[in-house]
Structure formats: C-alpha cells, structure tokens
Amino acid sequence: MAYFCDKLKCYCMSLQTEIKHLVAQAVEELYDRTIGEEDVTVNQTKPEFRGDYTVVVFQLTRYSKLSPEATARQIGEYLLENDEDTFERFEVIKGFLNLFIRESYWLEFLQEYYDDSTFGRHMTSREKVMVEYSSPNTNKPLHLGHLRNNFLGWSVAEILKASGYRVVKTCVVNDRGIHICKSMLAWMKYAQGATPETEGMKGDHFVGKWYVKFNEVYAQQVKELMAAGKTQEEAEEQAPILQEARELLKRWEARDPEVWEVWEMMNNWVYAGFEETYRRIGSDFDKIYYESETYLLGKKLVEKGLRKKIFFKKPDGSIWVNLTAEGLDEKLLLRSDGTSVYITQDLGLAQLKYDDFGAERSIYVIGDEQNYHMQVLKLVCKKLGIPQADGIYHLSYGMVDLPSGKMKSREGTVVDADDLLDEMKATAEKYTRELGKIEGFQEQELDALFEMIGQAALKYYLLRVSPQKRIVFHPGESIDFQGHTGPFIQYTYARIRSVFRKARIRTAADLPFLNKCKEALLDEEKSLIRLLEQYPDQIQQAADELDPSVLAHYLFEVARMYNSFYAELPVAKADSEEKKILRLMISWLTAHVIQSGMHLLGMQVPEKM
RNA sequence: GGCCCCGUAGUUCAAUGGAUAGAACAGCGGUUUCCUAAACCGUUAAUACAGGUUCGAUUCCUGUCGGGGCUACCA
Known part of the structure; x- marks a missing residue:
C-alpha cells in the first residue's frame, strides 16, 4: 500500500490524496513538467458513472499538449503500470479519467485498519500552535455566542492535535477595564452587601445582574440629561455614574486596596460560575492568562514603541500609532489619562505568549466584529518586532444573532448558556421518554445520557455551519x-454497539480473521468502506482550513450511509459467515470513525439510546 | 462616505473552476412477524440581478440590489 507511512506506522493519507501524488508523478515522468498535488483534481466518481475516483484531466492538457482523451489514456496507463495492486482498470469519458480500484485493495485496507485506534490521526510531530479561545469578560455570564466560540476553539485545537500539531490551548480572562468597573460600581452602590450565596445565584449570573443594573441607571441618567437640554452625545459623556466608573478604573490602576478587595471578590464569584459551565461543556485550557497581569507589559511596549518613534503622542498625552500607510487609520494605544485600552493588553499578551511558548502559529478565535482590531494588532506587533508576529492568525467567526437582532448583555437580551444547556437536556429527555427508550438504564446513566444528547444537538447545530457565517438562532425551533x-x-453509533452486544462481540479480537472474500463486494459495502477510508483526508482538510464543519458534514455522511447499509443488509445475521465477518468489520470501523470524529467535535457517543 | 463578510429549494446548510448543483427539516407517498423507525425508500422544490474572463462559473473579476459588521479615549 503506497499510502502507508512506513516510518510512522500511521494511516494519515487517504487514497484520494495518494492518487493526486501519483498523477503529479505521472505528469512529471510523461511530460517532463513538475507540478504539485494541489494542481491535480481528483473527485469521487459521480454515482451516474462507473468507477471509484475520477481524475479531471482538462487542466493537465497544457502539459501534455494532447487532447483530454489522449492525456487521460496516458495517465490511466501510467497508473495501472505503476500500482497494479491498487488500480484494476480505467475508463475515459470526455476529459474525465475514471479509475476502478481493486476489490482486494478495499479488503486489505479494512483488514488492516478496522481496529486501529490511531486510524485517521497524523502521528508526525508538526509545528507548535497556540489556540486562544473563549476569553470571557468577568462582568457577565456566558451566552450562546460564547458557546459558539468555545465549541469552535476547542474543536479546532483537537483537530490540529489529531493532524500532528503540538497545540497549546489558552484563554485570556478579560478581568479588568471599564466594563468590570461598571458591574463593581453598581454592586457597591446598590447591592447592600448581597452575595451569590445570599441570593442563591450562580456567581457569574449574580455579577451580570449588576452590570445590567449599571446600564439601567446609566440609561436613565442619559435620558434625564437630555430632558435638561443636553445633546445625546453630551449626555452619554457626562452621566454621573459613568464618571464614577471612570474614577473607579483609575483607582483600580493605582491599586487602591479597597477597590482591589471588591474586584477580587467579585471576580472569584464569576470564576466559580465559569468553572461550572466549562466543566459541563468540556472546555479546558493549558494556560490561562489574566488581562490584569498582562496590561502593564502592554503599557511598557507602548512606551518602548514611543521611544523608538514607531508611535506618537498627541498634545493631550494620548499615544497613537499611524497606520495610514498600511491603508488603515490612526489607532489609540493609550488614553490621555494614562489608562490602557483593549489593544494595549493584547500587545503585552502577544509578547508574553511568545516568551512562554514560542509557538510558530498563534490562532485567535474571536468574533468577526473584531476583524479590524485583529488586523491592527498584527500590524502593530510586527512594527514592535514581536517574534512570530507573522504567525498571528485571526480565526474569525460570525455572530450568533436572534431574530430580533444582536444579543446585548447590557440590555439583558441574550440566550444564556446555562439556561440553554438545561433546555437542551430537558428536550433530550422528553424525546427519549416519548420514544420509550429508557428501559435498562440506571437513574444516573439516564441523566448522563440526556446531557450527552442535548449537548450533541447544540454543539452540532453550532459546528455544522462554516465559521465565517453568521447564525440566526430561533429559540424553541432552531435545534x-x-x-x-x-x-x-x-x-447510528448506538445502533452499531447494539449489534455487537447481541452478537456477543466485546472487542475486535472477538472477530475472526478474514483472509479473502469469495463473494464480490456489494455496492453498499464498498461505498461505505470507500467513505471510511477518506477519514484521514477529512481530518487533514479540517485542520488546513481550521474548520470543524468539514468533519461535521463528513460524519453525517458516514452515519447516513451506514443507516442505509444497515437497512439494506443483515449484519450479524448475514447469509454467509464470510459476509457476516465482513459486515461486522465494516461496522466496527464505522463505530470507530464516528466515535473518534465526534470526539474531535467535542461530542460523546452513547452505547445505547 | 471608506473598508470587510454574507446572498443557493418554503426553511437550515453543502458543493478545492469540472460530468445532470447535494443533504436535512417542512410537504406529499410508502417501509416495522427480521440486528434500535431519533431510522430507511420514493417524490415536489434553489444558484439575488446584469455584464465579463474560461473549453467549462454557485465558485474568479466588475457593477447593481439586499443582510450584517467595523470605521470609539467601548471591549
């Protein structure tokens, strides 16, 4: 098998990619032109034609200087001569070279890998990549938008691991800044000493309540000022409670002990709440950074840039960078009162991340509303000479909106993460009970099952869409x-496991060895093996594109095809022993691919449902 | 105003410039003495519009029209 990485003992390239290599090789030998596999198009043959894979020959005629048909024949003959174990024959139809793969190829593949737990994973050691995701603010609980971020970031990190990268998952907690001061101020003014315990609330929800309270008071004050004749702009600027919040931020940056005490207390309430949610959804991090620990380094970098004249100071004392030469604008880096803004700490953090891990690539999973910000960040990092600044990559994803528009924490119009997870679980329970599928479970098993199903529904709903597309969430009907x-x-997975339970097969070792198949492979059997064989390529593509939706669609296709196979053919009750073993092996591999792929998307699979 | 993203069946999503645009939900019609019917089989239905490049365009380019974002001493 030519696609086998001998040294590494892993099946990390599917036949489709191998064919691209071989065609590139054919072009080199036949026409004396060097091309890469990316210049070759190989598709699975359309169902209305015969064959397994199709080489699109049109774009190769510029090298062969022959007609598409003649080129296809030459390449087809080359493939047959060079790998007769794989290719049985070919047909040329117009500019398409349809290849027929030997049945023995599929059978050997199945025999070799049906029980290989590393199947699909790339075992080489590639470069180091940092993936920053989640990065919450400590003034409000997580909502549906954060969930998309968490699921996407976690999955991308796992997919990168599976394709051989060394991955560091990281999270930046935005634990300081004016927004944090707002919730603190509201609590100090109006809470009268209430705590999450006294209110019986989860800490992050409790703090979020005061953030909303601040904005209510603020809106009221703005309204009053405008009634007194101020313009909207003046009113928004002069509202007393905002002035107080700004004062609080200054005191915080001056490390006022009284302020810090409240700050630490409130943040700890929030962390306890986040911890609970993260544990529930399975988000984990190798390293957590706190903005409060990085913003000072950011300030230093800004001062350094000022000394080196990369930045400039305006008469009011604020510090800016001029990016007009790069087609952007001037951007504020430090306020006139000396306090730092959002990008200040990001600069410090970029430096710190490099110092700590020295990753070649650094991926930031952040919403597309920050496209401009991230563009600026990368440019400024380059100007400052931060190492690997070129490796900064913004994995931008679309916002999750409601039919009524954008979710706004300030106004309390959000779909809360904890509430939604509860709803999904309750819906999973409702379906399961309606279908009468709760027999044979312990109470705790049922609880875990409902959670597992509810989360899969939610995670799949958010991950099946390409990241850059925005999602409109219709409560109650979307999922x-x-x-x-x-x-x-x-x-589908549970169905397969059930077949094995009934056949009393616990491990792959319980399956007898299948030397040869006397009976020909049926279409349903071959199509499924062919699809399963593509799993390594699918992981690779998802990693290259940083897009879990690739895998999500593939797994759905696998499940769909298996259900069709299952409806059409008896597995454990097959007519012959040979077919029984064959179909059990196909089922075993299907279960593995589903389990493995679902894991990369952050979903678990049940033995029964 | 400037910059960026997105427009595909009624709805939600697919389709590295390649053969007759593929699924799911909803609709309509079927399948359970046989390994789980959260399933299977069949069927109706779509590339916003106008140009251009190409042997070939949903895909690339230009323009128009729609939806969203950014352009803050917010994050």
Whole structure:
C-alpha cells in the first residue's frame, strides 16, 4: 500500500490524496513538467458513472499538449503500470479519467485498519500552535455566542492535535477595564452587601445582574440629561455614574486596596460560575492568562514603541500609532489619562505568549466584529518586532444573532448558556421518554445520557455551519434532534454497539480473521468502506482550513450511509459467515470513525439510546 | 462616505473552476412477524440581478440590489 507511512506506522493519507501524488508523478515522468498535488483534481466518481475516483484531466492538457482523451489514456496507463495492486482498470469519458480500484485493495485496507485506534490521526510531530479561545469578560455570564466560540476553539485545537500539531490551548480572562468597573460600581452602590450565596445565584449570573443594573441607571441618567437640554452625545459623556466608573478604573490602576478587595471578590464569584459551565461543556485550557497581569507589559511596549518613534503622542498625552500607510487609520494605544485600552493588553499578551511558548502559529478565535482590531494588532506587533508576529492568525467567526437582532448583555437580551444547556437536556429527555427508550438504564446513566444528547444537538447545530457565517438562532425551533443533527450520528453509533452486544462481540479480537472474500463486494459495502477510508483526508482538510464543519458534514455522511447499509443488509445475521465477518468489520470501523470524529467535535457517543 | 463578510429549494446548510448543483427539516407517498423507525425508500422544490474572463462559473473579476459588521479615549 503506497499510502502507508512506513516510518510512522500511521494511516494519515487517504487514497484520494495518494492518487493526486501519483498523477503529479505521472505528469512529471510523461511530460517532463513538475507540478504539485494541489494542481491535480481528483473527485469521487459521480454515482451516474462507473468507477471509484475520477481524475479531471482538462487542466493537465497544457502539459501534455494532447487532447483530454489522449492525456487521460496516458495517465490511466501510467497508473495501472505503476500500482497494479491498487488500480484494476480505467475508463475515459470526455476529459474525465475514471479509475476502478481493486476489490482486494478495499479488503486489505479494512483488514488492516478496522481496529486501529490511531486510524485517521497524523502521528508526525508538526509545528507548535497556540489556540486562544473563549476569553470571557468577568462582568457577565456566558451566552450562546460564547458557546459558539468555545465549541469552535476547542474543536479546532483537537483537530490540529489529531493532524500532528503540538497545540497549546489558552484563554485570556478579560478581568479588568471599564466594563468590570461598571458591574463593581453598581454592586457597591446598590447591592447592600448581597452575595451569590445570599441570593442563591450562580456567581457569574449574580455579577451580570449588576452590570445590567449599571446600564439601567446609566440609561436613565442619559435620558434625564437630555430632558435638561443636553445633546445625546453630551449626555452619554457626562452621566454621573459613568464618571464614577471612570474614577473607579483609575483607582483600580493605582491599586487602591479597597477597590482591589471588591474586584477580587467579585471576580472569584464569576470564576466559580465559569468553572461550572466549562466543566459541563468540556472546555479546558493549558494556560490561562489574566488581562490584569498582562496590561502593564502592554503599557511598557507602548512606551518602548514611543521611544523608538514607531508611535506618537498627541498634545493631550494620548499615544497613537499611524497606520495610514498600511491603508488603515490612526489607532489609540493609550488614553490621555494614562489608562490602557483593549489593544494595549493584547500587545503585552502577544509578547508574553511568545516568551512562554514560542509557538510558530498563534490562532485567535474571536468574533468577526473584531476583524479590524485583529488586523491592527498584527500590524502593530510586527512594527514592535514581536517574534512570530507573522504567525498571528485571526480565526474569525460570525455572530450568533436572534431574530430580533444582536444579543446585548447590557440590555439583558441574550440566550444564556446555562439556561440553554438545561433546555437542551430537558428536550433530550422528553424525546427519549416519548420514544420509550429508557428501559435498562440506571437513574444516573439516564441523566448522563440526556446531557450527552442535548449537548450533541447544540454543539452540532453550532459546528455544522462554516465559521465565517453568521447564525440566526430561533429559540424553541432552531435545534432539532432528527435528520442532520448530532443525535442522529449518536443514534447510528448506538445502533452499531447494539449489534455487537447481541452478537456477543466485546472487542475486535472477538472477530475472526478474514483472509479473502469469495463473494464480490456489494455496492453498499464498498461505498461505505470507500467513505471510511477518506477519514484521514477529512481530518487533514479540517485542520488546513481550521474548520470543524468539514468533519461535521463528513460524519453525517458516514452515519447516513451506514443507516442505509444497515437497512439494506443483515449484519450479524448475514447469509454467509464470510459476509457476516465482513459486515461486522465494516461496522466496527464505522463505530470507530464516528466515535473518534465526534470526539474531535467535542461530542460523546452513547452505547445505547 | 471608506473598508470587510454574507446572498443557493418554503426553511437550515453543502458543493478545492469540472460530468445532470447535494443533504436535512417542512410537504406529499410508502417501509416495522427480521440486528434500535431519533431510522430507511420514493417524490415536489434553489444558484439575488446584469455584464465579463474560461473549453467549462454557485465558485474568479466588475457593477447593481439586499443582510450584517467595523470605521470609539467601548471591549
């Protein structure tokens, strides 16, 4: 098998990619032109034609200087001569070279890998990549938008690991700044000493309540000032409570002990709340940074840049960078009162991340509303000479909106993460009970099952869409449990496990060895093996594109095809022993690919459902 | 105003410049003495508009029209 990485003992390249290599090689030998595999198009052959894979020959005729048909024949013959174990024959139809793969190829593949737990993973050691995701503010609880970020970031990190990168997952806690002062101020003024304990609330929700309170008071004051004749702009600027929040920020930056005490207390309430949610959804980090620990380094970098004349100071004392030469604007780096802004700490953090881990690539999973900010950040990092600034990459994703528009924490119009997780779980329970599928479970098992199904529905719903697309969430009707969903894939897995339970097969070792198949492979059997064989390529593509939706769609396709196979053919009750073993092996590999792939998307699979 | 992203069946999503644009949900019609019907099989239905490049365009370029974002001494 030519695609096998001998040294590394892993199946990390699918046949489709191997064919691209071989075609590139053919072009080099036949036409004396060097091309890469990316210059070759190989697709799975369309169902209405015969064959397994199709080489699109049109773009190769510029090298061969022959007609598409003649080129296709030459390349087809080259492939047959050079790898007769893989290719059985070919057909040329117009400019398409349809390749027929030997049945023995599929059988050997299946025999070799049906029980290989590393199948699909790239075992080489590639470069180091940092993935920053989640990065919450400590003034409000997590909402649906944060969930998209967490699921996306976690999954991208795991997919990168699976394709051989060394990954450091990181999270930046935005634990300081004017927004934090707002919730602190509201608590100090109006809470009368209330705590999450006295109110019986989760800490992050409790603090979020005071952030909303601040904005209520602020809005009221703005309204009053405008009634007294101020313009909206003046009113928004002069509202007393905002002045107080600014004063609080200054005191915080001056490390006023009284302020710090409140700050630490409130942040700890929030952390306890976040911890609970992170544990529930499975988010984890190798390193957590706190903005309060990085913003001073950021300030130093800004001062350094000022000395080196990369930045400039305006008469009021504020510090700016001029990016007009790069087609952007002037950007504020430090306020006139000396306090730092959002980007200040990001500069310090970029430096710190490099000092701590020295990763070649640094991926920031952040919403697309910050596209401009991230563009500026990368440019300024380069100007400052921060190492690997070129490796900064913004993985931008679309916002999750409601039919009524944008979610706004300030106004309390958000879909709360904890509430939504509870709802998903309750819906999973409702479906399961309606279908009467709760027999044979312990109470705790049922609880875990509902959680597992509910989360899969939610995670799949958010991950199946390409990151850059925005999602409009319709409460109560958006998330399904049937069709193109996480639970559908879970169900397929449970079905397979059930077949093995009934056949009394616990491990792959219980399956007898299958030397040869006397009976020909049926279409349903071959199509499924062919699809499963593509798993390594799918992981690779998801890693290259930093896009879990690639894997999500692939897994759905696997589940769909298995269900079709299962409906059409008896597995453990096959007519012949040979077919029984073959189909059990196909089932075993299907279960593995589903389990492994779902894990990369952050979803678990149940033995029964 | 400037810059960026997105426009595909009724709805939610696919389609590295390649063969007759593929799924799911909803709709309509079927399948359960047989390994889980959260399933399977069949069926109706779409590339916003106008140009251009190409042997070939949903994909690339230009313009128009729609939706969203950024352009803050907010984060």
